[in-house]
Amino acid sequence: MSVSIISCPSCKNLVLSDTVQCPTCQHVLKPDHAGANAGDLPAVVKAAEDEIECPDCGEHVRSGLVRCWRCGGFLRQEIAEKYQKMLDGPQQVTYSLATDSSVSDSSSTAGDDDFQLADGLNLMSADEVQSRQAAAPAPVAKPPATTISEPDSAVHEPAEAAASTESVSSAKSETSEDAKSEAPAAEAPSTGDPLLDIALQEENEAEARAKDRRKKKAQGEKVAMPGFLFVFCPNGHRIQVEEKYRGMTGRCPRCKSFFHVPGIDWEKKKLEAKQAEEDAARESKYHTWMVDRKLHHVDPTKLKLKPGSLEKEFQEVDLVFSDESMIVVSHGKQNAGLFSGEKNKKKRDPLREEAQEHLRLEKELLDLPAAGHRDFLQADMEKITVVQPAAYIHESIFAGVPVFGEGRIAVRLPVTDQDKDVKDVLFVSFTLSEFREFAGAIDKLFGVKDLGQMEGVPLTDSEVKGKCHYSDRQITSIEVTDFHKADPEMELEIVGRKCQACGLVVSEDSRKKEKLGGANGKGIAKAKCPKCQQKFGDTTLYALKADAEAQEASMSETGGLNS
Numbered sequence: 001m002s003v004s005i006i007s008c009p010s011c012k013n014l015v016l017s018d019t020v021q022c023p024t025c026q027h028v029l030k031p032d033h034a035g036a037n038a039g040d041l042p043a044v045v046k047a048a049e050d051e052i053e054c055p056d057c058g059e060h061v062r063s064g065l066v067r068c069w070r071c072g073g074f075l076r077q078e079i080a081e082k083y084q085k086m087l088d089g090p091q092q093v094t095y096s097l098a099t100d101s102s103v104s105d106s107s108s109t110a111g112d113d114d115f116q117l118a119d120g121l122n123l124m125s126a127d128e129v130q131s132r133q134a135a136a137p138a139p140v141a142k143p144p145a146t147t148i149s150e151p152d153s154a155v156h157e158p159a160e161a162a163a164s165t166e167s168v169s170s171a172k173s174e175t176s177e178d179a180k181s182e183a184p185a186a187e188a189p190s191t192g193d194p195l196l197d198i199a200l201q202e203e204n205e206a207e208a209r210a211k212d213r214r215k216k217k218a219q220g221e222k223v224a225m226p227g228f229l230f231v232f233c234p235n236g237h238r239i240q241v242e243e244k245y246r247g248m249t250g251r252c253p254r255c256k257s258f259f260h261v262p263g264i265d266w267e268k269k270k271l272e273a274k275q276a277e278e279d280a281a282r283e284s285k286y287h288t289w290m291v292d293r294k295l296h297h298v299d300p301t302k303l304k305l306k307p308g309s310l311e312k313e314f315q316e317v318d319l320v321f322s323d324e325s326m327i328v329v330s331h332g333k334q335n336a337g338l339f340s341g342e343k344n345k346k347k348r349d350p351l352r353e354e355a356q357e358h359l360r361l362e363k364e365l366l367d368l369p370a371a372g373h374r375d376f377l378q379a380d381m382e383k384i385t386v387v388q389p390a391a392y393i394h395e396s397i398f399a400g401v402p403v404f405g406e407g408r409i410a411v412r413l414p415v416t417d418q419d420k421d422v423k424d425v426l427f428v429s430f431t432l433s434e435f436r437e438f439a440g441a442i443d444k445l446f447g448v449k450d451l452g453q454m455e456g457v458p459l460t461d462s463e464v465k466g467k468c469h470y471s472d473r474q475i476t477s478i479e480v481t482d483f484h485k486a487d488p489e490m491e492l493e494i495v496g497r498k499c500q501a502c503g504l505v506v507s508e509d510s511r512k513k514e515k516l517g518g519a520n521g522k523g524i525a526k527a528k529c530p531k532c533q534q535k536f537g538d539t540t541l542y543a544l545k546a547d548a549e550a551q552e553a554s555m556s557e558t559g560g561l562n563s
Contacts, residue, residue: 004016004017004018005017005066005194005195005198006029008022008024008025008027008029009027009029010022010025010027011024011025011027013025014066014194014198015029015064016064016066016076019063019064021064022064023062023063023064023065051063052075054068054070054071054073054075055073055075055077056068056071056073057070057071057073057254058256059071061075063075066079066198066202067202072202072203072206079195082195083195083196083199086193086195086196086199228240228241228242228243229241229243229261229265231259231260231261231262232259233252233254233255233257233258233259234257234258234259235252235254235255235257237252237254237255239252239253239259241261245261246261246262246263246264246265247261247262247263248260248261249261284359284360284361284362285322285323285324285362286320286321286322286327286359286360287321287322288320288321288441289318289319289320289321289356290318290319290320290321290434290437290438290441291318291352292316292318293316293317293318293319293428293430293434294314294315294316294317294428294429294430295314295315295316295317295328295330295426295427295428296310296313296314296315296404296410296426296427296428296429297313297315297424297425297426298310298424298425298426298427299423299424299425300425303398303403304403305398305399305401305403306401306403307401307402307403307405307406308402308403308404308405308406309403310403310404310405310427310429311403311404311405311408314429315330315332316330316331316332316348317329317330317331317428318330318331318352318355319428319438320359321441321445322445323445324377324378325375325376325377325378325381326375326376326381326442327359327365327373327374327375327376328373328374328376328413328428329355329368329370329372329373330370330371330372330373331348331351331352331355331370331371332348332371351369351370354369355368355369355370374413374416374426375416376413376414376416378445378446380414380416381414381442381445381446381448382446382447382448383414384411384412384413384414384442384448384451385411385412386409386410386411386451386452386455386457387410387411387412387427388402388403388404388408388409388410388429389402389409389455389456389457390455391454391455391456404427404429405429405486406482406486407431407432407482407483407485407486407487408429408430408431408483408486409429409430409431409432409435409452409457409483410427410428410429410430411427411428411429411430411438411451412425412426412427413426413427413428431483431486431487431488431489432457432458432481432483432484432486432487432490433487433489433490435452435457436459438451439451439452439459457483458479458481458483458484461478461479461544462478462479463476463477463478464476464477464478464479464541465477466496466498466505466541467505468496468505468506468507468510469504469505469506469510469530469531470506470507470510470513470514471507471509471510473507473510475495475496475505475507475541476495476543476547477495477496477541477542477543478542478543478544478547480492480542484542490544491544491545491546492542492543492544492545493542493543493544493545493548494508494540494541494542495507495508495541495542495543495548496508496511496540496541497511497516497517497521497524497536497539497540497541498537498539498540498541499529499531499532499534499536499537499539500535500536500537500538500539501529501532501534501535501536501537502529502531502532502534504529504530504531504532505541508521511524514530516530516536517536524536524537524538525537525538
């Protein structure tokens with residue numbers, strides 16, 4: 001089969017003789033083969049008719065090229081074989097002088113296996129060839145590369161976007177060829193053989209590209225563009241894919257092997273874990289939480305003055321304290337139905353934990369994940385007042401009626417700018433133990449001293465000591481009020497009885513032994529005092545259960561004797 005190389009009349013670029021249109025300048029070489037006149041042909045032939053597939057890398061290149069622009073491989077097998085034979089060892093050529101007629105005949109009548117010279121190219125005599133070869137440096141023959149590294153500038157995507165990849169590759173091919181025509185490399189010395197000159201020129205260009213890639217790589221590590229990441233196929237080809245393809249499988253554009261895109265960004269996971277550790281170690285300024293307190297929204301126009309009228313009309317809230325403020329955080333609606341009792345504890349606790357984490361990280365208060373919240377600054381907390389019980393009945397806004405329930409303590413929350421358009425008045429009610437905790441917090445943080453003391457709230461327990469008439473044991477009791485009896489957290493235990501007439505003290509154990517007032521003590525009020533013989537009365541001495549057990553243990557160790 002005859003192989004012929006000609007030069008384009010327009011740009012002088014070397015192309016094969018059967019090329020219809022020059023791939024560099026788009027000049028039409030054979031209008032008859034294209035099926036139209038030269039003036040009627042479009043600027044660019046359709047891609048399906050003008051491109052062929054490289055036998056080495058599969059890249060689509062223009063049909064008029066000698067070698068693939070990507071891998072440097074020959075696009076025709078006969079050219080590759082001819083080039084390899086030249087590299088393996090060119091045969092010694094014997095030159096002889098020829099007449100003009102013989103030169104003309106040889107150029108016009110070539111065999112099927114010879115190369116035909118295009119217009120403008122003439123054979124040289126042996127002397128001219130020998131003189132030119134002596135002046136030119138000996139070319140260094142290198143075998144064609146078997147492994148071509150991927151250009152760093154190439155951007156590949158998975159097989160799902162194969163169509164777009166091929167179009168990008170085609171555009172790069174056109175750009176590369178245009179760049180070659182605009183800035184041609186230094187021409188190598190001619191060897192006299194056009195095919196060998198072309199092969200050596202392509203080899204030099206491939207070396208220049210590889211050198212340029214090494215230079216770019218030495219300047220810095222290649223970093224993926226934002227929204228992309230680098231992966232490698234099983235054959236080591238680097239591929240840049242988009243983040244959205246994580247966890248998917250694609251096909252390498254170079255070797256067509258399958259590769260998998262990692263589903264997890266481990267670097268991002270490490271940063272998130274480190275941030276989580278720092279957040280866990282951070283101490284929040286909101287250091288005190290009082291949970292499940294009762295907030296009452298009271299409309300004065302609808303208030304009923306009777307004991308316990310507001311006892312069941314409440315909203316469960318959390319009181320959160322910092323050094324500068326108190327926040328009332330609500331997790332449900334008004335009234336107790338939705339979030340009351342152990343039955344709905346599973347619904348309430350996750351909401352509270354989310355709000356606690358939000359405040360611990362000191363995020364924006366307006367974004368607090370809760371049904372509602374109110375913020376009271378230190379200046380507001382200094383205005384807080386106790387409304388139940390009242391110091392004087394005539395000063396009570398509820399006329400001394402325990403509307404929040406017997407034995408409960410209620411405080412009125414300050415009015416702030418948040419309450420300008422709200423007609424309800426806010427109150428928080430406590431048991432005795434809850435109020436003591438609340439009063440201690442605002443005393444320590446905001447300097448509000450002895451809240452409720454003037455109203456008769458026992459902020460501390462007063463101890464009363466006595467000695468049993470029968471056993472001579474020392475008895476320690478506390479002054480018990482209605483607030484103590486109404487508090488479920490305060491477990492009271494009877495430790496003795498006291499005569500209302502003479503003040504004689506009898507321990508509960510001694511009373512049972514002496515059967516004073518009967519076995520169960522129901523008749524103690526009418527029983528006679530062993531000292532004054534008057535009615536004993538029903539004055540009972542109480543102690544907290546924990547303190548009573550400690551007294552019993554102490555008496556057992558001392559054998560019942562008073563030290």
